[in-house]
Amino acid sequence: xxxxxxxxxxxxxxxxxxxxxxxxxxxxxxxxxxxxxxxxxxxxxxxxxxxxxxxxxxxxxxxxxxxxxxxxxxxxxxxxxxxxxxxxxxxxxxxxxxxxxxxxxxxxxxxxxxxxxxxxxxxxxxxxxxxxxxxxxxxxxxxxxxxxxxxxxxxxxxxxxxxxxxxxxxxxxxxxxxxxxx
Numbered sequence: 001x002x003x004x005x006x007x008x009x010x011x012x013x014x015x016x017x018x019x020x021x022x023x024x025x026x027x028x029x030x031x032x033x034x035x036x037x038x039x040x041x042x043x044x045x046x047x048x049x050x051x052x053x054x055x056x057x058x059x060x061x062x063x064x065x066x067x068x069x070x071x072x073x074x075x076x077x078x079x080x081x082x083x084x085x086x087x088x089x090x091x092x093x094x095x096x097x098x099x100x101x102x103x104x105x106x107x108x109x110x111x112x113x114x115x116x117x118x119x120x121x122x123x124x125x126x127x128x129x130x131x132x133x134x135x136x137x138x139x140x141x142x143x144x145x146x147x148x149x150x151x152x153x154x155x156x157x158x159x160x161x162x163x164x165x166x167x168x169x170x171x172x173x174x175x176x177x178x179x180x181x182x
Contacts, residue, residue: 043130047123051097058090059099059124062116070105071114099123 040053061079065071077087091114094100099120105111116124139147 039131039134040127042134043127046130047126051094051099051123054090055094055099056127058087058094059116059120060127062100062114062120063124066115070107070111072111073114076114094120 037053040056044051044053044056057080058076061076062071065075065079069075073088073091074084076091077084080087091100091102095102099117101115101117103113103115105113142150
């Protein structure tokens with residue numbers, strides 16, 4: 001049977017409790033892998049850039065935020081939920097390493113912005129290459145149809161999760177921030 005999102009949506013109702021419990025358990029296992037930062041640590045070791053996980057987080061955030069807004073240390077601190085002085089020290093270190101630069105805002109010259117350098121972009125690209133390689137190896141025995149279906153369903157799941165968080169989270173501002181990072 002060829003399973004697609006459409007055919008899955010047309011199936012008869014059933015008791016979903018076992019499937020939901022199974023998904024919850026799988027999410028717990030995935031949370032542990034993500035919490036251990038397996039792919040990030042692997043990418044850092046393979047790329048040999050001598051940076052830390054907090055550097056990777058900050059550089060990735062600069063890239064994502066720059067698509068939608070000017071990036072300041074304050075915006076980074078808010079998104080990372082870290083103290084402004086801690087983020088300022090990380091930024092200073094990354095500026096010294098040549099992967100970030102400071103520049104004046106075009107909207108308000110009194111504001112200092114943070115931007116990726118060409119080296120910073122290249123470093124993030126190397127990190128993404130490792131991430132894609134690992135995911136590719138994990139999924140190497142999946143067919144095109146399975147990959148396409150999983151991609152569609154996983155995206156749908158995450159979008160619904162983001163929407164649920166935005167609609168129901170006591171800290172709806174944080175849920176909005178998460179959804180905006182897409």
